[in-house]
Amino acid sequence: MDKKLPYVKKELFQREIPSLLLVLLLLAVLLLNLLLYMYLNNFSVATRQPDVDSSFCPFGYFRLGPMKNCSPWLSCEAINREVRKLKCVGEGAVKKVFLSEWKENKVSLSQLTSSELKEDFLHGLNMLKSLQSNYVVRLLGYCEQQFTILTEYHPFGSLKNLNEVLDRPRYKGVNTWHRRFMLAIDYVSIIHYLHNSPLGTLVMCDSNDLDKVLSQYLLTSDFHVLVNDLDALPLVNRSAGRLVKCGHRELQGEFVAPEQVWPFGDEMPFEDDLMPPYDEKTDIWKIPDVSSFFLGHVEGSDIVRFHLFDIHTACKKKNAAERPSAEEVLDTYRNVLTLLLREAAIPGTREML
Numbered sequence: 001m002d003k004k005l006p007y008v009k010k011e012l013f014q015r016e017i018p019s020l021l022l023v024l025l026l027l028a029v030l031l032l033n034l035l036l037y038m039y040l041n042n043f044s045v046a047t048r049q050p051d052v053d054s055s056f057c058p059f060g061y062f063r064l065g066p067m068k069n070c071s072p073w074l075s076c077e078a079i080n081r082e083v084r085k086l087k088c089v090g091e092g093a094v095k096k097v098f099l100s101e102w103k104e105n106k107v108s109l110s111q112l113t114s115s116e117l118k119e120d121f122l123h124g125l126n127m128l129k130s131l132q133s134n135y136v137v138r139l140l141g142y143c144e145q146q147f148t149i150l151t152e153y154h155p156f157g158s159l160k161n162l163n164e165v166l167d168r169p170r171y172k173g174v175n176t177w178h179r180r181f182m183l184a185i186d187y188v189s190i191i192h193y194l195h196n197s198p199l200g201t202l203v204m205c206d207s208n209d210l211d212k213v214l215s216q217y218l219l220t221s222d223f224h225v226l227v228n229d230l231d232a233l234p235l236v237n238r239s240a241g242r243l244v245k246c247g248h249r250e251l252q253g254e255f256v257a258p259e260q261v262w263p264f265g266d267e268m269p270f271e272d273d274l275m276p277p278y279d280e281k282t283d284i285w286k287i288p289d290v291s292s293f294f295l296g297h298v299e300g301s302d303i304v305r306f307h308l309f310d311i312h313t314a315c316k317k318k319n320a321a322e323r324p325s326a327e328e329v330l331d332t333y334r335n336v337l338t339l340l341l342r343e344a345a346i347p348g349t350r351e352m353l
Helices: 004-047 076-082 115-130 159-166 169-174 177-195 210-215 281-295 301-315 326-352
Strands: 083-091 095-102 105-112 139-143 148-152 217-219 225-227
Touching: 076 083, 076 139, 076 148, 083 105, 095 148, 105 115, 115 139, 115 148, 159 169, 159 210, 159 217, 177 217, 177 225, 177 281, 177 301, 177 326, 210 217, 210 281, 281 301, 281 326, 301 326
Parallel strands: none
Antiparallel strands: 083 095, 095 105, 105 148, 139 148, 217 225
């Protein structure tokens, strides 16, 4: 019996090793899931940033680059004395934009192109002042008398340059479904902010085609989206019965919402006075097309599109009242991102088992 005892112990020990390994693996899986839960929870909090960051300066002030203290918006005198134009980097219907320099900082100087459009220019300036937040380009100063606006400079320029930027070899690691989807979430976050702004429900009217939409937004150096052009941002006020019309000319094409298209066909020539007004749901109609541009055709983008199919179908309802709100779209986007991140982590967990 005594001779058999070491053999029995050895056999029991050999049986215990696989059991111990299994317990350790299960503990590792639980730990991994806990870490994943904490990451996703922190990520969810991070994506729900407040409209105005705690690092923002009080109204009428700004902080730029390495500046420790907030400075008041630059006046006409300060702009004329301290800002130096370098070169023209863009021109639209309302403004011409110059890369400029202020105290060794690169800045953007915008100037009115035509006196006939000064009302649009001043409207954009008022919107820029009133809507300063995480979603809007930072205002550094302005001069109403000279129709000049000074803002933070972003070297990547407008979102029209997105694919060109991501095609550069140095940004290969950023050109992923995850980063592209984050940009789409940024865009929908801006739409949600405008629809629930401190001024009321604002409609992004400079959006008659995809290129026009993209030209209204900037791509930051850390790959986020900011709205830059607020010249055409009318207010919807349902309680007062006030709806909007984006311009006074006939709009056409599949990109604009059905309610923005002349409803009387070719039988009756277009007349602005007879064109029915509409509300902010025109922005919702355009979200799927803009998001599709963001997602591009990188690995994994089709999976994202599959998960967004239902909400995008709802965005394309012909009846504007049946479309979701920007908040509903944003919540769906965030939920899909959380789901996809969790699914991306599961295969690694399964391999451990």
